Amino acid sequence: MDQATKDALLDRFRSYLEGLGDDAEEPAHLDGETADLHSVFVEIAALRNEARAQSRLTKEAFDQFRGVFDTLRANGAALERELGEAKAREKEQSRALLRSLLLDIVDIRDRLAAAVESPPSAAPRSRRLPPPTPDAEDQMHRLGEKRAKTPGKLSAWLRRWLPPETEEDDPWREGLAMTLRRLDQVLAARRVLPIALVGKPFQPALARAVSVVEDETAADGVVTVVLRMGFTFEEEVLRPAEVTVAKRPPIAGRSDQGEYR
């Protein structure tokens, strides 16, 4: 570009600037400001939409999170419930197994107790039988009489042929009684306890009345004999007892009974 052209252009620019004047500057300034506000408003509107969209998304996200948390909580509760049920089932099963085992053990205890209560045996198995002479019984009788007259003076050899007089004299029975006591201790340590009933009023929750006896000396409805001992296990009835109960003779003429067959 040559100098003349440059000058011409500068002149035109100068005259243009001079032509604008002071007043003209204001609108130009205002126009610029209007344009900025518009864009600001547009921007704000866009921002508002954006914020709205974002908040919607956030809300959705929160809703989803809430859903997830609810599901997790529900799952947790369901799991907890199932776990609780499974634990209860397991406890029930193991208790049922234990009950059945304890019932077997108390049944063996019954048999041991029957052995201890049985009459003394004349000749325990490990002792030798008396010589098989025809007068063996007479001999035994005489020995028994002799013992009655001179207690403690019989020789050990003679005592071997005689039936024991007391539990202490019968080491077999004594041993069985010791085993029975040990078994009772073992059961008690596991909170399996016998139910004491003799002399007390009959309680159907603890015992089964197997027979009834007309007993003038005992009060009506009182247990007189325990035929089979009952047991509790941790405060629950493991096995009800079987008992004989005293009852006053029925009033004559009364026959109403609860069973209809």
Added chain:
Amino acid sequence: MSEEIVGIDLGTTNSEIAIYRNGRPEVLADRNGRVILPSVVGIDESGELLVGEEARNQYALYPERTVRSIKRLMGADKTVRLADKDYKPQEISAIILKRLKEIAEAKLGRALRKAVITVPAFFSDAQRQATREAGEIAGFEVARIINEPTAAALVYEAAQHQRKRILVYDLGGGTFDVSVVRVEEGVVEVISSHGNNHLGGDDFDHKIVEHILEHLKLKQALDVSGDARAMARIQRAAEAAKKQLSDEPYARIEEEYIAESEGKPAHLALELSRLDYEEMISHFVEETLSAIHAALESASMTSSQIDEILLVGGATRTPMIRRRLHEVFGIEARGEVDPDLCVAMGASIQGAAIAGEEVSAVLVDVTPYSFGTSALSELNGELYPYCYVPIIKRNTPIPVRKSDAFQTVRDNQECVEIHIYQGEHEDALENIEIGEFRVEGLSKAPAGNLILIDLSLDRDGILHVSAKEKATGLERTITIDKATSRLEKDALDSARERINALFGEETPAPGEDAAIEGEAEGLIARARALLDTATAEDRDELVDLIESIGEAQATGDAAAAAEAIDRLTDLLFYLES
């Protein structure tokens, strides 16, 4: 969720309550774990109400304050006297129902409102109405009154799509009922019913008690009939022996120190064989068979028209009953669901169905095959050394233990060879041999020396087998792994070889049959995989088809094999889709 409806078996002697949940019926227990409530009501000395075992406990002492067997009076215009007050039969039944409701609510931890209650098929409208009233007095809304045989049928077949005629044989502690039931298009209809109100398992116990008392009199000159303690022990021992004889050929009845004799302790020790026991109870069993014939006659049917027999009631565990039913009907009776509880279970299935739940029959872990041994016996009228004697029968719930007695054939026989088979064919060689062993060193005894064979199958399919010389206790045992899933190629091959050898044929070399064999093996493997999940009926069909294929291949019958393979393919398509 729709409201839960419980099922109640309101029985003459015992009652139970069940609910259908998690896809199966569950009988609900009280806090002591007891699922059976004796149907007895009483008032104790202080005026407190007693229900169940406690009421039963006081019966001998206070019969005037205790009521039992009230079911026999339902619908009658009578009252019963209980502690100086009169009650209608439905009021007494309501007390039992209310206690069952309390047990169930305590167990489930929520209130229950609706119930299905069962009644015997022969109950009249008045008796049914009385039962409904009892339910309402107890605070239930009675959703439905259903027949006991219907409930039993629902346990075995909840869907009831197939048309079937079912005989329900119900032998409880003190009552016997037999019903002919028709099932069609989801409707269960009782066609005829017959029974005896005073016949049951208790009579079987009494027979054993009499036998024991007789034994004590004869052998030990003891009469303990007046000794309450001894009698209670004998009663218990008799009941235990009865149960033992359901699974074993002999039961030892031993009660030490049972009484005194001449100042010395006396023990009870005797052995009762199943044969002797069956002789004692045979007239009871025959009586039930007469009732069956009467029921069939009322239904205008013959035994061959019955498709299925269902066993209900604890006394049906007696093997003689199953055997006699098999002899009369030619089909195996089904009793795999606990026969004491299946009526309550069926009622709960009906309750769930009314509530709109999808219900299914009760699935029990059962053995899909029979297991047994071979013995010298008659087959088709001729003596044959490989007659199959099943000891654990197909569809028996597992775990299970059963034993049977066998005899030696020759004098001074020192050794026996035991073969164990899986299958159903009466010729043992047609079944799959899964184990064998020898017991040597038997005592020198005349022919007829007893050998007890005991089979015990657990849930993992492991079969424990023992053979014992009864006289000396000499015993040999073996363990067979995966007994329930055996049907392997080598077993099939060896079976085929044995059969071919009998016919004097040579085993054909594998050729073009190999492809068919491969296909069959694949199908069998897929079928086996479905055995645990299939319904009882599908399972039976699967097992039958597997066996048919095995048999057809063993005998070289290509047409039969192809047909069985086709049928199995169809069934698998249906079951797997």
